[in-house]
Amino acid sequence: MYAQMVKSEASQEDPEKLAAFQKRIDANEKIEPKDWMPEGYRKTLIRQIGQHAHSEIVGQLPEGNWITRAPTLERKAILLAKVQDEAGHGLYLYCAAETLGVSRDELTEMLLDGRMKYSSIFNYPTLTWADMGAVGWLVDGAAIMNQVPLQRTSYGPYARAMVRICKEESFHQRQGFDIMMKMANGTPAQKQMAQDALNRIWFPALMMFGPSDKDSVHSSQSMAWKIKMNTNDELRQKFVDQTAPQAEYLGLTVPDETLAWNDEKGGYDFAEPDWSEFHDVIQGNGPCNADRLEARNRAWNDNAWVREGMMAHAAKKRAQKVAAQ
Amino acid sequence: MSDPRNEWPLWEVFIRGQHGLSHRHVGSLHAADAEGALKNARDVYTRRNEGLSIWVVEAAQITASSPSDKGPLYEPAESKVYRHPTFFDIPDEVGAM
Numbered sequence: 001m002y003a004q005m006v007k008s009e010a011s012q013e014d015p016e017k018l019a020a021f022q023k024r025i026d027a028n029e030k031i032e033p034k035d036w037m038p039e040g041y042r043k044t045l046i047r048q049i050g051q052h053a054h055s056e057i058v059g060q061l062p063e064g065n066w067i068t069r070a071p072t073l074e075r076k077a078i079l080l081a082k083v084q085d086e087a088g089h090g091l092y093l094y095c096a097a098e099t100l101g102v103s104r105d106e107l108t109e110m111l112l113d114g115r116m117k118y119s120s121i122f123n124y125p126t127l128t129w130a131d132m133g134a135v136g137w138l139v140d141g142a143a144i145m146n147q148v149p150l151q152r153t154s155y156g157p158y159a160r161a162m163v164r165i166c167k168e169e170s171f172h173q174r175q176g177f178d179i180m181m182k183m184a185n186g187t188p189a190q191k192q193m194a195q196d197a198l199n200r201i202w203f204p205a206l207m208m209f210g211p212s213d214k215d216s217v218h219s220s221q222s223m224a225w226k227i228k229m230n231t232n233d234e235l236r237q238k239f240v241d242q243t244a245p246q247a248e249y250l251g252l253t254v255p256d257e258t259l260a261w262n263d264e265k266g267g268y269d270f271a272e273p274d275w276s277e278f279h280d281v282i283q284g285n286g287p288c289n290a291d292r293l294e295a296r297n298r299a300w301n302d303n304a305w306v307r308e309g310m311m312a313h314a315a316k317k318r319a320q321k322v323a324a325q
Numbered sequence: 326m327s328d329p330r331n332e333w334p335l336w337e338v339f340i341r342g343q344h345g346l347s348h349r350h351v352g353s354l355h356a357a358d359a360e361g362a363l364k365n366a367r368d369v370y371t372r373r374n375e376g377l378s379i380w381v382v383e384a385a386q387i388t389a390s391s392p393s394d395k396g397p398l399y400e401p402a403e404s405k406v407y408r409h410p411t412f413f414d415i416p417d418e419v420g421a422m
Contacts, residue, residue, distance in 0.1 A: 032392065034389070034391055034392050035392050081372075084368075084372065085372065088368075088369050088372065091354060091369050092352060092369075095335075095352055095353045095354065098335070098353075103332060104332060104333075104355055105332045160352075161352070164351075164352070168372075168373070307331070307333065307357075308331060310333070310357035310358075310361065311331060311333065311357050313357065313358075314357040314358035314361075317358065318358075
């Protein structure tokens with residue numbers, strides 16, 4: 001999802017302590033920053049929350065691409081508010097990760113030099129205004145699927161950040177669907193633009209949940225620790241079941257000829273995305289990987305003088321205050 | 326590796342949601358100084374009218390109890406059940422008390 005293929009770490013600690021820790025998790029007790037926790041739990045969470053935070057931050061870029069070209073002032077204000085929310089979500093998550101003993105700058109540097117990943121979805125381009133609709137509807141829709149259960153995750157600061165994020169996320173999906181409705185009911189050219197956006201974003205959105213459970217090696221420890229609440233396939237199925245009727249409502253066609261309701265399983269049958277494409281994008285070879293990292297590096301480097309200047313200003317004011325006393 | 330001394334310090338943010346309620350911890354953020362922290366708190370934690378008043382405190386200034394002290398720290402309260410009104414049986418005929 002926003003955190004895909006997070007490698008979970010085994011723990012080498014005292015079995016008695018590990019068992020007591022697992023008992024707390026099983027009893028649905030929240031683990032707080034100062035509590036004892038296995039090293040593997042701590043490291044896996046840093047990786048997962050960090051990747052989630054990076055996804056929120058990098059996720060601003062494909063949408064930021066359209067702020068200056070939104071079709072109306074109202075759409076522009078809405079998109080601006082949505083992108084600002086994404087920044088906020090990144091900040092909530094960075095703070096949660098920092099309670100595990102990693103610094104903000106370390107997390108940023110690991111994103112910038114490629115040691116940490118962000119969701120594969122943000123390595124795809126946003127080519128038309130309809131992509132703003134499809135991204136809100138499908139990408140934020142997929143994110144909600146994953147984030148709602150994470151409100152019950154075992155690590156207190158992560159769970160609380162998720163509660164806050166989920167409250168705001170529904171606006172994102174609805175504004176996207178609203179754009180899709182408008183375009184699907186517009187001129188034939190507008191409807192075609194909406195269909196084209198759905199065609200391009202459908203499979204990358206399905207990839208957000210990560211590889212199929214049979215190929216997902218990191219799930220079981222994370223699920224025992226309740227830092228992953230559902231399997232990738234469960235969430236993907238849920239997403240398709242929710243989204244397929246919405247596409248039908250819009251009068252658009254999901255780009256999957258095999259998509260069909262299966263009465264027996266009570267859900268849709270659907271085609272898997274091309275996993276070789278997914279792995280390729282994760283490896284850095286998606287259409288926009290280089291652009292995204294370049295944009296983040298530029299923002300960090302070009303604005304270093306602001307960060308340093310404000311620290312110098314704060315130090316000067318502190319010194320003046322001391323001198324005046 | 327950037328110099329950790331140059332990282333903006335961490336601030337804890339407390340917000341009064343409505344009249345009559347106390348300030349409540351909502352999260353944390355980084356800022357160079359207190360005024361910056363207030364402005365950032367406005368942008369990060371009150372985008373939907375969540376607050377009437379914001380407090381920011383530098384995280385390093387907070388002293389917190391440790392989870393391992395839980396036993397000795399709260400033991401004195403545990404042995405004093407008579408502090409709760411339900412400890413006393415008042416006959417029904419006395420009425421509400």
